[in-house]
Amino acid sequence: MSEAPADLLRRHGVQVTAQRLAVLAAVSARPHGTADEVVRGVRAEIGVISRQAVYNALGVLVDKGLIRRIQPAGSPARYEDRVGDNHHHLICRACGRTVDVDCAAGAAPCLNAAADSGYEIDEAEVIFWGHCPECLAQGPPPVEG
Amino acid sequence: MSEAPADLLRRHGVQVTAQRLAVLAAVSARPHGTADEVVRGVRAEIGVISRQAVYNALGVLVDKGLIRRIQPAGSPARYEDRVGDNHHHLICRACGRTVDVDCAAGAAPCLNAAADSGYEIDEAEVIFWGHCPECLAQGPPPVEG
DNA sequence: TCAAGGTCTTGACTCAGTCAAGATTTAGAC
DNA sequence: GTCTAAATCTTGACTGAGTCAAGACCTTGA
Secondary structure: OOOOHHHHHHHOOOOOOHHHHHHHHHHHHOOOEEHHHHHHHHHHHHOOOOHHHHHHHHHHHHHOOOOEEEOOOOOOOEEEOOOOOOOEEEEEOOOOOEEEEOOOOOOOOOHHHHHOOOOEEEEEEEEEEEEOHHHHHOOOOOOOO | OOOOHHHHHHHOOOOOOHHHHHHHHHHHHOOOEEHHHHHHHHHHHHOOOOHHHHHHHHHHHHHOOOOEEEOOOOOOOEEEOOOOOOOEEEEEOOOOOEEEEOOOOOOOOOHHHHHOOOOEEEEEEEEEEEEOHHHHHOOOOOOOO
16 A cells, blocks of 8 residues: 555556545545445545545446445445455444454355355355444343344 | 244234235245345235335244345345255346355354454355356356456 | 224335436546 | 547436335234
């Protein structure tokens, strides 16, 4: 990350604009933020931007592998700038807080078994659901069922 | 599954209605169907039902653990009646076909490592993305990036 | 058969995201 | 520094998935 953001974009064949730089910065500043939170972050930084420009920038950056999109069930898409490693996510059912988890097994552990299906697999998306320490402390999680 | 669907519902404290029975049957008939597909399936079976009643029935059945809801990125929620085992899903990026995969490791393999975070984890949701044999045969998958 | 409570229908609404047309900006050539 | 073509941004309408609320209807249990 010693590279300037503008150079990073150029190196990936992405035209450099104030909006894209601000989106990249906003995603870095608040990992796991929604598109809407990015919009607010960018507006705080450069004053004004259209929702559409943010969606466009996020799409381009995801496309080029500069950021990663995660889409947990029951939540809008979220974005983070930690890419290139095979980490997963852990989400609190109560407060929605999302944290990164390194996969203990290194490479995705189920890939071999799944390959029996004849599918050519390129990604294993893993999301852990539970309750974070703070929500646990505030009271026992509601019994389900 | 030797139990009659109506008894199954009653045993779980769910009031028995024609709509709920039809929704349960529709989900069994087409695993991984969307709410919309369930609506169409139910209409084929009992003639008429409101969208809202289907959402309501699906919600109750998921709540009681009689069916399972999966929400792949970029797709509406899907439902299946295979519950109680820790199986995962494999989705074709090209045609969207979804198949079940048994987890080779038996129990969810990353749970121990993730537990370091202090979270109390109750579910590991795993989705594999790739291309199915038929889509692979029709041509190489598009290069991404 | 009847009353009470739960469920269904209808229709408006929200939220996240997409589409399209015209104005603006960027990159590269002169 | 100026100019042109192409890419990007803004604006505003639109779609799809799902939720909310009020009143009609059906189940359950007595």
